[in-house]
Amino acid sequence: MKLKFKKEDLTKGLQTVQKVAQNKSNNISYENGLLIKALKDVIEIQANDYDMGIKVIVPGIIEEPGEVFISNPFLIELTRRLPSDEIEMKKQDADTKLTVLGGKSKFECLTMNPDDFNEVTLIDSGYSNFSTDSITLKNLIDNTSYACSTDDARPIFMGTLMEVNESTLTMVATDTHRLALKKVILEQSIEQPIKAIIPSRLLAEISRQMPTDMPQVVEITAIRNNIAFKFSNVYIKTRLIEGEFPNYRRVIPSEFSCKVMVERNEFTGSVERTSIIAKDSQYDVINFIFEDNQIKLTSQHPDYGTVEDYVACSMEGEQLNISFNGKFILDILKHCKSNEIILKSKANSPMLVQEKGEDSYIYVVTPMRTR
The missing domain is CATH 3.10.150.10 (DNA Polymerase III, subunit A, domain 2)
Incomplete structure (x- = not known):
């Protein structure tokens, strides 16, 4: 594999997956890394743990296709500090190291078997889907999820309810002592209603990724016990909290x-x-x-x-x-x-x-x- 990037593009791509790639909530090393995949004229950077998978497409030149699995918490910081606007990554098929070059600096990073990485699969259709814009979605998340509980003894209250009926999108969060609710009207109605409880800490990461300089279309797909968000060059899939959210209308x-x-x-x-x-x-x-x-x-x-x-x-x-x-x-x-x-x-x-x-x-x- 041999790839060339502009440092700004590579750094931005790595930062997008950084939090998921360095999630230390479990002890399995291959869940704490990232996959760089350069196949079919597209360079992808992926990270995946048990709760969230994220994939970002990064501009670059593919001189030799390939893929590499890295579990190194210093890669992002070292890449950001390389003294060159052009960065090259290369790895021989039989080699166990990825070489990162920028100016006169060289960084060799140990790699793992890409087959051990749990790839983020793109799902184009679920049981229901709709779209909104990034600024609207970020406002919905930020103005509700803060009211979630932090008590893991009651996991149902550690999530925010996303409810979509016809053309109304509602998000609700409560810790039983307070409740925050916000709703918006979608441009198009949906045929199949959605009722999904999304963990608040995962919503915080989704909010962090939302572009706010200019609204961008966000496509949201509900898939059984997962929900996926696709916008710009980013795809995120998160698990849902199982259970029945309380009837929030009764407490208003x-x-x-x-x-x-x-x-x-x-x-x-x-x-x-x-x-x-x-x-x-x-x-x-x-x-x-x-x-x-x-x-x-x-x-x-x-x-x-x-x-x-x-x-x-x-x-x-x-x-x-x-x-x-x-x-x-x-x-x-x-x-x-x-x-x-x-x-x-x-x-x-x-x-x-x-x-x-x-x-x-x-x-x-x-x-x-x-x-």
């Missing part, structure tokens, strides 16, 4: 005794100040009192004292005294974009948070019991 409140509209930046600042003491306590508890067109926020720590803060608001309905986890409230506010936020709740009930004029984006947070 619909009856309220108090409705408040507040300026997002002012409210965020007030919550941050009040959290300074609260976040050092066990549960980050902040008490909120909604009355007389203002919100009173208080928190206390048994060893350090109390904090009290106020923020103006526009209020309808009854006075409300309720407590929430300050971190959860801040997470919601940091993912909002509108200048004005609407809070709806009633005594001892979950609070619904929405951005003014935005019905497709919903947050729910449950109150905390205080003495």
Whole structure:
């Protein structure tokens, strides 16, 4: 095998697969590497572990076709630091080393048997498929998956639900204490509905790969217990979490005794100040009192004292005294974009948070019991 690349193209390709290639979640060495495959006039770089497979097509010149399997965590860093804009890779069929050349520098990398690599197979059709754009998908992921649980004792809550019915794409995440939901309308309806629970850590990697400088078409294919994303020169296939996602519609409140509209930046600042003491306590508890067109926020720590803060608001309905986890409230506010936020709740009930004029984006947070 003999290949030539521009350093920028090769580095970008290696960075695309880096996280999967260096996944150390298991002890099998051949699951922790990458495959460079140059056949049929296309150069592919692949990485695959038990949970995610990723394939990227990299521009380059194939002088001699071939493939090589490498498990070397230093390859990406060394390649990036080579003192040349042109990089050459070569390996003789009988050799066990891949030679990487750039300028006057040479790097020899030990290789393994390519037959031991679990290749990322491209699946063009599953039981259902649809398309959206990269910016829309990234926004869906980033504004929901943060609400997933990190408790591996309840794996169903460690994933985000992707639900597609006709022309509506909805993503929902919850850890049972909070919920984030966002939906968009697709340009075309699908015939077969999709209901897939995608692990949040895999969604984070997909979000990282999404191009944001210019929207690109993302083709999404559902395949039994996997789902695949194809965009630009990248193909990603991830496993799904098995099980039944809870009926999230039942936990979205619909009856309220108090409705408040507040300026997002002012409210965020007030919550941050009040959290300074609260976040050092066990549960980050902040008490909120909604009355007389203002919100009173208080928190206390048994060893350090109390904090009290106020923020103006526009209020309808009854006075409300309720407590929430300050971190959860801040997470919601940091993912909002509108200048004005609407809070709806009633005594001892979950609070619904929405951005003014935005019905497709919903947050729910449950109150905390205080003495």
